[in-house]
Amino acid sequence: MRFDLTDLRLFLAVVDAGSITHGAAAAGLSLPAASARLRDMEVEGSVKLLERGRRGVTPTEAGESLTHHARLILRQMAQMRGELVEHARDMRATVRILAHTVAITEFLPEPLAFWMAMHPQIDLEIRERQSTEIARAVSGGLAEIGVLSQAATTSDLQTRPFAIDRLVVVAAHDDELAARKHVAFADILSRQFIGLMGSALQDHLDAQAISLGARLKIRVRMRSFEGICRMAAAGVGLGIVPETALSRLPGSIHIASVRLLDVWATRRLSICIHGEEELTPPARNLFEYLTSTARL
Numbered sequence: 318m319r320f321d322l323t324d325l326r327l328f329l330a331v332v333d334a335g336s337i338t339h340g341a342a343a344a345g346l347s348l349p350a351a352s353a354r355l356r357d358m359e360v361e362g363s364v365k366l367l368e369r370g371r372r373g374v375t376p377t378e379a380g381e382s383l384t385h386h387a388r389l390i391l392r393q394m395a396q397m398r399g400e401l402v403e404h405a406r407d408m409r410a411t412v413r414i415l416a417h418t419v420a421i422t423e424f425l426p427e428p429l430a431f432w433m434a435m436h437p438q439i440d441l442e443i444r445e446r447q448s449t450e451i452a453r454a455v456s457g458g459l460a461e462i463g464v465l466s467q468a469a470t471t472s473d474l475q476t477r478p479f480a481i482d483r484l485v486v487v488a489a490h491d492d493e494l495a496a497r498k499h500v501a502f503a504d505i506l507s508r509q510f511i512g513l514m515g516s517a518l519q520d521h522l523d524a525q526a527i528s529l530g531a532r533l534k535i536r537v538r539m540r541s542f543e544g545i546c547r548m549a550a551a552g553v554g555l556g557i558v559p560e561t562a563l564s565r566l567p568g569s570i571h572i573a574s575v576r577l578l579d580v581w582a583t584r585r586l587s588i589c590i591h592g593e594e595e596l597t598p599p600a601r602n603l604f605e606y607l608t609s610t611a612r613l
Contacts, residue, residue: 322394324358325387326459327351328366332384333457334450335373343459388458395461395597411440412600415451416464418518420586422542423561424480425464428610432603439599447517455589461600462607466584476587477608483560484582485574487545489552495573502579506531509554511545512538522557525581546572 320328323344331340331351341351359366366380376384416425421443429441446454448465455463456473464479465471486505488494494505506526512535513519519538526533536554539545543566545556550572563574576582588607590596596604 319361320358322391324354325391327354328358328380328383329387329391329457329459330454331355331367331374332376332380333453333459335375337369337374343454391458392595395600396595400598409438409440410597410599411442412462412597412603413442413444413460414462414464415444415446415454415460417448417451417466417521418445418513418516419482419559419561419584420464420480421445423482423559424586424612428607432606436599436602439603445517447520452589455591458591458595461590461596462604463589464586464607465589466586468581468584471587471589474589474591475593476589477604478585478611478613479588479607480586480612482584482586483576484557484584485560485563485576487549487556487558487563488573488575489550490571490573492552492555492573494555494575497575499578500575502526502577502582503529505555506533509534509536511536511548511554511556513542513545514538514540521581525579543567543570546570 323346327340327344327346330343331337334340334343337351337355338348341348344351346354355367362379364379365377366383367374368377414425425443429443433439433441444460448469451460451463451465452469452471452474454460463474466482486494486500494500502525506529510533512522512533523533537548539548542558542562545558546563546566547570548554549556550570557577560574560576563572566572588604590600590604593601593604
């Protein structure tokens, strides 16, 4: 059997996602390319690795065995490369990080910039995911470090406190909400909203609305929290953004903000790893540094 590292990463991504489509996206491959690789793996090994059904895919007994060994191989490869970086001046290493929207935009840029400046031979691969996906990926060895909220199950992960993320509703100064200090998400679901393009945070908000038997009425989607605030200030609709994002708004944006009462709107963020002994030296150094910069 000749499986390369791309094959192994893809297979783990598919198993962890329970879906070839989502696994292909996590591995950075198109669906046709991923499907072809999986078929070739089964043909090469003369063994069925995945059970395909209406609700997704699950590993066969042979697939479970491959999953176990693939995790070991990828972790050992990462450790080897990380250790070699310490002895080879021109060799580069990459640390893979998964984080949700607010962590990426609000809490990670400053500490990561400082750390990377001190470690010019280390590159970072950062991807945005929802917290439950982050926990699953870090547990499965698809990323070395994750930054997620308490919404995810992390029983098999090592976690350290990192930051507190509070979501607020933003509205025009003359909006009826402007006079309030707090509001429940359920009480504003009848209103029009400004959404955030292609983000884990927007997926989270959509899921919360669905859990209440409603769907957010999105008038427009913006690429940034500042864009959402500009639209909200003009009276286009309501927006939901991290409270920390308000401190960076230009003085020309005059906006009202109201804290959400819902428990899920105040999230304690944690840094997570599968096990400190499994980290490469660069990843271990970064994990310790981020832990030391926690904003609580």
